[in-house]
Amino acid sequence: MKHTSLHALSALLLVSMVALHAAERVDVIANGGFEQGAPSPLVWKANPESVGAALSRDIAVKHSGEASGRIVTTNTSQRAWPAWEQKVTGVKEGQRYEASVWLRVAQAQPASMAYLSLDYRGADGKRVSHTMSRALYGNGDWMKVSAKVNIPSNTVTMICRLILHGPGMAWFDDASLVRVDGWEPEPRLKAGLVRLHPTGVVCKESFGGFGAEMDPWLWNELHRSKGVTDRDTELIAARVREMRLSLARIFVNKMCFNPSQDHRTFTWDSDGMRSLEHTLRLCQSNQIEAILCPVAFGAKPNHLWDGPAAPGPDEAVQAWSAVVEHLIKRKGFTCIRWWQVCNEPDGGWTQRTGYDFDRFVRIQELMLAEFKARRLPVQIIGSGDSESLQWFIDSVRRTSPWVGAYGGSRYAKDLDVEEVRERNVAYLAAMRAYDPEWSKKKYIVTEFGVRAPATTDKHNAYMRTFDCGLAMASLCLDQVALGVDAASIWCLHRIYYSADNLMDYGLWEFKDENWKPRPLWFSYSLFTRFMTRGSRLSQVEVTAGEDLVKAMLAQGPEGRFLFVLNLSYGDVDLAAETGLPKGQWVRYTYDERVKQAAADRPLFEPGSATAYSGELRDRLPRRSLVVYQLR
Numbered sequence: 001m002k003h004t005s006l007h008a009l010s011a012l013l014l015v016s017m018v019a020l021h022a023a024e025r026v027d028v029i030a031n032g033g034f035e036q037g038a039p040s041p042l043v044w045k046a047n048p049e050s051v052g053a054a055l056s057r058d059i060a061v062k063h064s065g066e067a068s069g070r071i072v073t074t075n076t077s078q079r080a081w082p083a084w085e086q087k088v089t090g091v092k093e094g095q096r097y098e099a100s101v102w103l104r105v106a107q108a109q110p111a112s113m114a115y116l117s118l119d120y121r122g123a124d125g126k127r128v129s130h131t132m133s134r135a136l137y138g139n140g141d142w143m144k145v146s147a148k149v150n151i152p153s154n155t156v157t158m159i160c161r162l163i164l165h166g167p168g169m170a171w172f173d174d175a176s177l178v179r180v181d182g183w184e185p186e187p188r189l190k191a192g193l194v195r196l197h198p199t200g201v202v203c204k205e206s207f208g209g210f211g212a213e214m215d216p217w218l219w220n221e222l223h224r225s226k227g228v229t230d231r232d233t234e235l236i237a238a239r240v241r242e243m244r245l246s247l248a249r250i251f252v253n254k255m256c257f258n259p260s261q262d263h264r265t266f267t268w269d270s271d272g273m274r275s276l277e278h279t280l281r282l283c284q285s286n287q288i289e290a291i292l293c294p295v296a297f298g299a300k301p302n303h304l305w306d307g308p309a310a311p312g313p314d315e316a317v318q319a320w321s322a323v324v325e326h327l328i329k330r331k332g333f334t335c336i337r338w339w340q341v342c343n344e345p346d347g348g349w350t351q352r353t354g355y356d357f358d359r360f361v362r363i364q365e366l367m368l369a370e371f372k373a374r375r376l377p378v379q380i381i382g383s384g385d386s387e388s389l390q391w392f393i394d395s396v397r398r399t400s401p402w403v404g405a406y407g408g409s410r411y412a413k414d415l416d417v418e419e420v421r422e423r424n425v426a427y428l429a430a431m432r433a434y435d436p437e438w439s440k441k442k443y444i445v446t447e448f449g450v451r452a453p454a455t456t457d458k459h460n461a462y463m464r465t466f467d468c469g470l471a472m473a474s475l476c477l478d479q480v481a482l483g484v485d486a487a488s489i490w491c492l493h494r495i496y497y498s499a500d501n502l503m504d505y506g507l508w509e510f511k512d513e514n515w516k517p518r519p520l521w522f523s524y525s526l527f528t529r530f531m532t533r534g535s536r537l538s539q540v541e542v543t544a545g546e547d548l549v550k551a552m553l554a555q556g557p558e559g560r561f562l563f564v565l566n567l568s569y570g571d572v573d574l575a576a577e578t579g580l581p582k583g584q585w586v587r588y589t590y591d592e593r594v595k596q597a598a599a600d601r602p603l604f605e606p607g608s609a610t611a612y613s614g615e616l617r618d619r620l621p622r623r624s625l626v627v628y629q630l631r
């Protein structure tokens, strides 16, 4: 009793103290909804660079209210960035601003892009630097884009711009630019105690699990020339076993089985095929479901990974169904369950191949017919987009009779994990709106990750950080809370994509660093290991967690697990109702101690078992992912 009342008292004291320091949010944009001013919107100005563009207030198309701001660009020759803009004065270094806008684009070219930009200006009026939101390429229905920034030094004014670059028509609405006063870079929870209540709401009756991209060329001649040996094979296999991956996405290069590129004569015993089979054996022996994804399906001549002839859809479908049949029927790889047309088809694939969206649709229709004719139990994952919500919507509208799932790549730009949540909400809403059979379809995130500013695929220091493991845990929990069916990370480990291109993504280093695990391996493995295929996932309400504490219950073949993520920079006291009878729990922890972890640290080293009597009491370390196994 005394314990409880002390907690209550300290919580009260904290609440009254915190009120003085609470962050205030002030929107510094005026007329963000383009509601005021006719015919021209108040406050908004056309950027002086808006040559060859017409800017107007549009009352026919709007995201909310009665109007939006429209840009129509016809000038294709000039490199110009026509924009609606507003200037913000009195800006100071270190201030926090969060900007967002809804945008929609029509009649655009594929390379046209609409986005929000923040331009920082010094006292002399010159640009210091700028920040861009995610861009909508080509056409797209209403989509929210955002940018969260800290003002760089030497900035006195900021210009917020809503930009359409390239020919097309864009509409912008509900723009906001919020100054967050009292923003803390290292937030701490205000309450002394966080309470978790399982609500009984099921997010997913049978989750498909977490997986990883397994690039199937680790055992080819190139990698042997880089020093990969059979001993390394054992190490990789042991890690894959330990992680209990549910899913693997595997790129397949046509050159492996059809080096002549004629789509008729196949070579089943090549260096590339042997390496691919090695990867598939890992999947088969560990009950990992494989998604096969051709690279550069049907690409034009001279493309990096393709040959001299751009095939028609029929020829290409024959070739790809032949290799799938060979792998399943002759080689016994029944782990192959899913197929995609190609990686991120909205990212320039149509230009590379000369195919259009109609052909993309047709390929899926033909492929499903081939799978059925050859009696192959393989389903198609539709869309596969990298960015384009419109590509996804069009895929749902046009390919629903032939696909068993929809998916694509979902990366957090500039560490903005919340932005991915908003995008996934839009994708899931589109699936439900446009596929009458949506309840029978799955939504599989075929690639996901967190990208930091100033990193590339080849140079990615962020991927080695403790923070990356924490951000990915947040992304994992957000995705399952929304009802995502399965998700696969890019990628399992560092690997060469060509002789001089060692990719810097992955859960561990390459052989040159003795396959050293990165912190992300420890956090992501808690998901692959304990939120497995077949798990029933249910919602946990967090009281006084302020979005800094997230939780989820998973009941799977291996038991019951409570996942709790603490993003606060302080330790957090936790009281959790488990809804379970009295028993014991053991704890697995990802926290800052992982920075000192040796390469050979046992991955699944649980804490000691502790008794509980219906309510679980514990202290969560600052910035940690804790998984409780409830017995």
Ligand SMILES: [Ca+2]
Residues within 6 Å of the ligand: 032, 033, 034, 035, 062, 063, 064, 065, 066, 067, 068, 173, 174
């Ligand atoms: Ca409006």
